[in-house]
Amino acid sequence: MKDKQAAVVLLILVILGLAYGADQMRKRANDMRSEAEAAKVAADNAETQRLVAEASLRNIKEETDQLREFYRSWLPHLEAVQNVQAGEAKVIETIKLGGVFSTSQQFEDGTGMAESVIPKTLKAQLVFEDEYSKVMNWMGEMERLLPTARTSEYEVRRGDSGNDVHISLVLEVPIFNPKAMVIKPAIVVAGASAMPAPETE
Amino acid sequence: MNINDLLSHDLKSERGNLSDGLPAYYRFVPVLFYLTVVTSIASAAYFSMQIRNFADERASEQARLNDLTMVTNSLAADKFEIEQENVRAEAVGKWIETAQGLQPLVAGLARSIKQSASIDMMSLKRNPELPPQIFLTLKLNGDVQEQIDLSMQAVRELNYRSFSAKQSQGEGILDYNATLLWNGVK
Numbered sequence: 001m002k003d004k005q006a007a008v009v010l011l012i013l014v015i016l017g018l019a020y021g022a023d024q025m026r027k028r029a030n031d032m033r034s035e036a037e038a039a040k041v042a043a044d045n046a047e048t049q050r051l052v053a054e055a056s057l058r059n060i061k062e063e064t065d066q067l068r069e070f071y072r073s074w075l076p077h078l079e080a081v082q083n084v085q086a087g088e089a090k091v092i093e094t095i096k097l098g099g100v101f102s103t104s105q106q107f108e109d110g111t112g113m114a115e116s117v118i119p120k121t122l123k124a125q126l127v128f129e130d131e132y133s134k135v136m137n138w139m140g141e142m143e144r145l146l147p148t149a150r151t152s153e154y155e156v157r158r159g160d161s162g163n164d165v166h167i168s169l170v171l172e173v174p175i176f177n178p179k180a181m182v183i184k185p186a187i188v189v190a191g192a193s194a195m196p197a198p199e200t201e
Numbered sequence: 202m203n204i205n206d207l208l209s210h211d212l213k214s215e216r217g218n219l220s221d222g223l224p225a226y227y228r229f230v231p232v233l234f235y236l237t238v239v240t241s242i243a244s245a246a247y248f249s250m251q252i253r254n255f256a257d258e259r260a261s262e263q264a265r266l267n268d269l270t271m272v273t274n275s276l277a278a279d280k281f282e283i284e285q286e287n288v289r290a291e292a293v294g295k296w297i298e299t300a301q302g303l304q305p306l307v308a309g310l311a312r313s314i315k316q317s318a319s320i321d322m323m324s325l326k327r328n329p330e331l332p333p334q335i336f337l338t339l340k341l342n343g344d345v346q347e348q349i350d351l352s353m354q355a356v357r358e359l360n361y362r363s364f365s366a367k368q369s370q371g372e373g374i375l376d377y378n379a380t381l382l383w384n385g386v387k
Binding site for chain 2: 033035117143152156174181
């Protein structure tokens, strides 16, 4: 091959190389454009998801606000009894404060509501032999101090002497578990407005 | 003196080309080369700029995506917390509905007793299956018929509804059973 021909071939090779390089740059630019567009689409989708999540949060807040407000108003009373010992102490304290004569106090574990913040209860079986008005006052005071307690049984009979009455009652004190994880997708808020709010002390 | 006379010899004799020159159009090869160099540099600069711009755009969109994902996750976490609180509230609501104090009912019944009658025994028991239902048992002595009317009037005034009432009456004695259901706050 002559020198001139070799030079021409070399030049053509260099030209092809430069064209190839330019084409590679074009491809890279196209790839990058595709990636940028894909990122934009993903970001736009995320924006839509954020808007949906915001609307969903706003709706659920509005729908459940009343019930949650009700719950928060009862929370201090519920949090006061988070174990059986605290429940027993509360009941005994109210009896002492009331100054009523109790002939029997029995405590045992009761059943609460499964998979809820009230997984169990403290069942207190109490018997009193005292003046009727005194026991009534104590009962009112107990319901004020332990508003979450449920009186499930109450029986009054004539006492052995004078104005005394024999009262036996069963109290159920809810043992509150604030950390209970309760997952339930459906939201039911009916009936919240009919429920009473706790009395503030 | 003629200069040709001074030349003693000719070092290179005249001779023809060994081969023909390249065709004329091959002169365009260098031109094409220069054009290619210029075009390549220009396109490289253009595409580099595009790559940088698209890379910036991609980074910016990814940053937006990350921010939005964080916000959406945070909103989802807030929603989950609200759902949790709502379910807790439902359970507490169910409990509180059945924890309505009995003292006003007991006191109301006791206050309704006239001097002409007396309570021998009074019992209030919640239905274990349906705690809002309260089984009332009253044993009265004395002027029992008028007394039971007054007592049930007192119950109604406290916004309790009675149903399934049964009574057995003797001479000055009445056993009365009914199921009470609280109608809620007036």
